[in-house]
Amino acid sequence: MLTNVALKALKPEAKPYKKADGGGLFILIEKNGSKLWRFAYRYDGKHKLISGGRFPEVSLVAARAWRDKMKHQLALGLDPSKERQKEAAAVPVGEGSSFEEVAREWLKSRTLAWVPKYARHIVRRLENDIFPVIGKHDIAEITPRQMLDALRKIEARGSIEMAHRIKTYCSEIFRFAIPDGRCDTDPCRDLTPSLTKKPRVRHHPKVAAKDLPTFYVKLNADPGERLSHLALRWTIYNMVRTQETRFAEWDEFEDIGLAEPLWRLSPERMKMSEEHLVPLARQSIELLDEIRELNVFLKGRNMRLGRYLFPVAHAKSLVISENRMLDIMYRMGYRGKATVHGFRSLASTVLNESGLFEPDWIEMQLAHQPQGVRGVYNAARYLAHRRPMMQWWADFLDDAEATGMRGS
Numbered sequence: 001m002l003t004n005v006a007l008k009a010l011k012p013e014a015k016p017y018k019k020a021d022g023g024g025l026f027i028l029i030e031k032n033g034s035k036l037w038r039f040a041y042r043y044d045g046k047h048k049l050i051s052g053g054r055f056p057e058v059s060l061v062a063a064r065a066w067r068d069k070m071k072h073q074l075a076l077g078l079d080p081s082k083e084r085q086k087e088a089a090a091v092p093v094g095e096g097s098s099f100e101e102v103a104r105e106w107l108k109s110r111t112l113a114w115v116p117k118y119a120r121h122i123v124r125r126l127e128n129d130i131f132p133v134i135g136k137h138d139i140a141e142i143t144p145r146q147m148l149d150a151l152r153k154i155e156a157r158g159s160i161e162m163a164h165r166i167k168t169y170c171s172e173i174f175r176f177a178i179p180d181g182r183c184d185t186d187p188c189r190d191l192t193p194s195l196t197k198k199p200r201v202r203h204h205p206k207v208a209a210k211d212l213p214t215f216y217v218k219l220n221a222d223p224g225e226r227l228s229h230l231a232l233r234w235t236i237y238n239m240v241r242t243q244e245t246r247f248a249e250w251d252e253f254e255d256i257g258l259a260e261p262l263w264r265l266s267p268e269r270m271k272m273s274e275e276h277l278v279p280l281a282r283q284s285i286e287l288l289d290e291i292r293e294l295n296v297f298l299k300g301r302n303m304r305l306g307r308y309l310f311p312v313a314h315a316k317s318l319v320i321s322e323n324r325m326l327d328i329m330y331r332m333g334y335r336g337k338a339t340v341h342g343f344r345s346l347a348s349t350v351l352n353e354s355g356l357f358e359p360d361w362i363e364m365q366l367a368h369q370p371q372g373v374r375g376v377y378n379a380a381r382y383l384a385h386r387r388p389m390m391q392w393w394a395d396f397l398d399d400a401e402a403t404g405m406r407g408s
Contacts, residue, residue: 025067037063039070043079097182100135106176140183147187160196206342213404218332231310232325239347246319248309276367279387281394361385
């Protein structure tokens with residue numbers, strides 16, 4: 001499977017060659033250095049190829065979404081090459097070629113894969129900031145200068161991050177119009193150096209990997225109640241946000257006791273409003289057993305409270321407070337030095353530096369919204385890869401705790 005880093009590193013050779021991504025999608029590297037997407041398939045017993053544009057104008061994410069569209073057509077018994085010809089013939093020259101018209105088509109092709117709230121955000125941003133400026137222009141005639149002027153108007157009101165996001169949306173729209181010939185290039189492609197740099201992301205302070213043994217010594221010595229400790233351990237093991245742990249419910253868990261136990265969080269529970277799957281390591285199952293044993297409300301069949309893993313009877317939210325785990329960190333001496341959220345950053349650092357796992361797997365497990373617009377989002381993506389990764393992370397934490405115990 002290809003990565004953006006690998007794609008950028010591909011160099012031309014004496015003869016054209018190709019690198020496969022999977023599912024029939026591959027990149028063809030020509031002698032002049034051009035990198036062209038191709039999709040290989042069989043239809044009516046014949047081997048066929050269809051082109052999908054040039055990298056990096058057509059990104060890896062966009063190419064995979066295009067491949068999935070081709071495979072869907074095949075599943076319906078359609079020939080992707082003939083379907084492309086029909087689509088091109090259905091758009092008369094001079095019609096359906098304004099930026100706004102193409103953008104509306106792009107939105108229609110994407111919104112089924114988005115939650116409504118996210119779709120509304122994108123539509124509103126385009127309607128407020130882009131359509132009034134370039135919406136009626138022929139998409140093939142829009143210049144980088146015109147796009148830069150439109151984006152700088154957004155910057156002028158102090159919305160630096162928003163300008164970069166809208167540039168990404170517009171870039172997707174231009175690339176959407178390239179395959180059927182309504183435009184030839186993406187005028188947003190080279191604009192980033194001319195835009196104001198995005199503000200530096202302030203990361204949550206975190207415990208360093210080398211200090212984990214000491215962290216666990218302090219955690220085991222903390223006098224706080226056991227259920228709070230279990231909530232903190234659950235959060236660290238599963239690389240989730242505090243909020244996701246606090247409101248965890250028993251009916252979110254699947255296949256407990258089987259070979260591939262899973263925690264399924266609904267879109268309503270997630271920051272990015274997308275369903276999230278957490279493959280559970282052996283250690284997480286052990287924690288679940290202890291959490292269940294300590295849940296007096298579950299034992300007493302009080303399901304108003306017992307449905308939660310970490311219920312609190314007198315709390316308005318019915319669960320532990322958002323500061324409960326942070327209070328443990330403060331008692332351990334980490335005030336201003338580390339946060340609970342920082343363990344997500346630590347997991348990302350450790351897993352990336354191990355060299356064993358693809359960055360996409362790690363980002364998917366952290367439930368991060370990828371930069372740009374992903375045409376097809378699948379909560380189960382990379383699940384087979386993420387399951388051993390989560391077990392490796394849990395074992396890494398256990399090894400750190402064992403090291404601390406031996407040294408104390």
